[in-house]
Amino acid sequence: MSGFDLTPDPVSLQDRFRGLMVGTAVGDACGRPIEGHRVVPDSYLDEIRNDFTMVQYTDDTILTMALSESLLACDGFSGEDMADRLVDAWREEPRRGYGAGVTDWFSKVLQGKPWDKAAKAQFGGSGSYGNGGAMRVAPVAMWARDLDETVHLARETAKVTHTHPIGVEGALIQAVAAHHALKPEFDPARLIADLDDLVETEEFRKKLDILPSCLERDNDERARLHLGNWVAADNSVVTALYCFLLADDFEDAIIRAIRMGGDTDTIGAMAGALAGARWGLSAIPDAWHAVEAYDRLVGLADRMFERV
């Protein structure tokens, strides 16, 4: 029995699923060449809009596909299978911009250390608070039947590599946002209310407290200062959400995300997943369909959709 609201919707659910997957890759690819830059020049944004040649994605999209394939192959979450697929993806293409901590996790698991022990041992035993759990998590919202399952899967999939409460909660926020973005009638107030109920860490509570005033002022410089633009989950997940919530359409969400600077590929990937889920693949400009592995991304979305 499907948990999705199947009331008439101008954007079909299949289009939304495809948008979520392709949107991740488009945001990731648009952010890749400018990752780490504090200021993103307008000429770069024009290039993205008018002359899209940044087709190559990074670890964000690769691991989003690996997570999706694991859910499909195991008919749900299996930590063992997901860990194997993440390691395989890294082994095949290690130069896709992976974080230093997660690279260490891959090496240890490859050497035979159990994946869960390796994750807990990261950063002297505190676990990773990087945005790696959040950047790949959006497909759980296509898989899960309801909000509770979305939250459960977000936590479990994050903990395969990221056990720090901030790393886990970053994934939860992104997954809950994707859950709402897939609904026929997106209601930002409901999304924010759900996040207020679910979020526990002081770091993310502070970001959620400041989010409404950032949205009201619509000032990038201020948002960057308060919400952050770097690889820590609490410095990027709410930033991507901010870009998505202010956007008028898919393109606007991507431009806003890349303009934040810093960890542009991941802020782009997360905002792109949400915008793709909300407006669907048909709302992604044609030129951006040139993104690498487009057919594989659409194929994964369609396999997820077949289950609905």
Ligand code: AR6
């Ligand atoms: N203590 C200190 N630094 C930390 C900690 C911690 N507990 N946790 C994370 N960091 P990582 P990811 C810092 O390596 O989350 C790629 O560019 C540390 O500097 O677990 O998968 C992706 O595209 C660490 O290297 O990887 C994303 O942008 C960094 O956070 C990003 O990296 C990232 O954590 C995601 O990386």
Ligand code: MG
């Ligand atoms: Mg990346």
